[in-house]
Amino acid sequence: HSGPSINRRALLIGGTALAASASLVRAGRAAPAEPNVVELTAAAGRVPIVGAPYPRTDVWCYGDRVPGPEIRVRQGERVRVIVRNDLPEETTVHWHGIRVPNSMDGVPGLTQPPIKPGESFTYEFTPPDAGTFWYHPHSDSLRQLGRGMAGAFIVEEPTAVSVDRDLVWMLSDWRLTSEAQIAAGFGNAMEAAMSGRVGNTVTLNGAVPDEVPMRAGERIRLRLVNTSLARIMSLRFEGHRPVIVAIDGQPCDPHEPERGRILLGPAMRVDLVIDMQGEPGRRYRVIDDFYEGLSYWLAKFVYEDKPPLRAHHLEPSPSLPRNPLPEPDLAAAERHELRLQGGMMGGGMMGMGGMQGMSHGASWAINGTSMTGDGHANMPPLLTLRLGRSYVLTIRNETAWWHPMHLHGYSFRVLTRNGTAVPHRRWADTVLVPPRDTVEVAFVADNPGDWMMHCHVTNHQVSGMMTVLRVA
Ligand code: C2O
Ligand code: CU
Known part of the structure; x- marks a missing residue:
């Protein structure tokens, strides 16, 4: 292991453990007419991330565990989540990728008042889409997400997809001290102007991973969720040929990944189907080689x-x-351009050209304007879209850094990258835009409200790469 993790311990992530967590949530499932009721408490906790001989890690989390409890419902079922805030500060919960009504979107100031310490808020909605989604705070996001607050939200297809096992891998990136505590300095300005806070320890379902037992001949569905603040992953599976069947929860034409690698930026999900054709008794690594060296x-x-x-x-x-x-009706669609700007350039200069709207403390901007933080009341929208109309957004990355761009309340078709059509009928809610690249996405503005659009490298979001699209 050549990576930066400070330790690894043997941990068997078995089918039994996963089955147990799923049934925990299923216990709350009622008849279809009644909502599934989930209680979620946000609070400080202490969890064994690295394992003995290291001490437990002080975290903030949901349900006293990292990742938070998996919420699992069937498509078309209503869910009610009662969130209690036992943190020492305000919070909200955002249901990333789920096309919820605007009032349930969890953006403080914009879609709801923040949940104060000691208070509760009830979210209730019916997820329209089956797929792999997740939840995380949208308040003091750098610290709250970076300290462990994230959970999987799985919406099952109405008829079960035939696989032998359905595994969820919640992947997180931490910056830990030698005492296995979360390092300070979340708001580092230099980091914010570059790649964001990339850590030194990657966890799989809340623990430094080691071995995952497999049975030759079985077919698994593997749901990957990147909950990192900033770490981009490029995963390859030694000796296996995974097939991508969904991206950001939305089904695509099944296809093998380009160059055998699954690119997973912060907040992105990929569902794989893998036929486990390794040899009994042998081991095969899953390798992340995104960052050179x-x-x-x-x-x-x-x-x-x-x-x-x-x-x-x-x-x-x-x-x-x-x-x-x-x-989306591409012929009739109205087109807009979003230019991603700012950040540190290779030579150490800030890319400030044409950014009059850059406010104090901001490193990034969209079309010359920086919106910082996690959400505010009365944010002026960058664009007002007409309800029911089709839109094409051209996202032009004018910076030297990667940006996973996320739109709340919607999934969009990813049409082109640098002018070339993107294959496999690809939908997404978070599109990873490499430096200097241009992507075109399209959607029908059918969900009314004020919706955040921002980079999901959290340091970039809170330091300016955020805006609001109004659909009215
Ligand atoms: Cu996961 Cu504002 O997003
Ligand atoms: Cu970014």
Whole structure:
């Protein structure tokens, strides 16, 4: 292991543990007419991230654990989440990627008042789409997300997709001290103007990962969720051929990843179907080699020494049923451009050209204007979109850094990258835009309200790379 983790301990992330967490949430499932009720408490906690002999890590979290409890409902079922705030500061919860009504979106000031310490707020909505989503705070985001507040939100297809196991990998990045405590300095201005706070320890479902038991011949669905503040991942699976079946929760045409790598920026999700065709008794690494010279292995598949689960080869990977997303009318769409600006350049100069709106303390801007923080009342929208109309947004990255751009309340079609059509019918709520690249996305403005659009490198978001789109 050549990566920056300070320690690794043997941890078996088994099917049993996952099944147990799922049934925990299922216990709250009522008849379809009644909402699923989930109680979620945000509070300080102490969890064994690195493991003995290191002390437990002081975190902020949901339900006294990292990651927070998995919420799992079926498509079309209503869910009510009662959030209690036992933190020493305000919070909110944002349901990342779920097309909720605006009042349930969890942006303080803009869509709801913040939840004060000791108070509660009830979120209630019916997720329209099946898929892999997640929840996280939208208040003091750098510290709250960076200290461990994140959980998976899985919406199951109405009829089960046929796989042997459904695994969720919540991937997080931490900057830990040698005492396994979260390092201070979340608001570092230099870091904010560059790649953001990339840590030194990556966890899989809240623990420094090691071995993941597999059975030869089984077919798994693996849901990857990158909950990092800033770390981008590029995952490859030694000896395996994963098939991408969904991106950001939305089904795509099943396809093998380009160059065998799954690129996962902050907040992004990818659902894979993998036929486990390794040899019994052998180990295979899952490697992240996004940052040059800093590659490390994220997990090892360890095959049980048992005969394969099935002798025959399975049919090609199943394609998931489509979600009820309105198809944008590209011919009639209105077009707008979003230019991503600012940040530190290679030579150490700030990219300030044409950024009159850059406010004090901001490093980044969209179209010359910087909106900082996590959400505010009465933010003037960058654009007002007409309800029901189709839009194409051209996102032009004029900076030297990567930006995973997220739009609340919507999934959009990713149409082109640098003028070339993006294949596989790709939808997303967070699109990773490399330095100097241009992407075009399209959607029907069918969900009314004021919606945040921001970079999900949290340091970039809070220091200016954020705006509001109004749909009215
Ligand atoms: Cu995960 Cu404002 O977003
Ligand atoms: Cu960014």
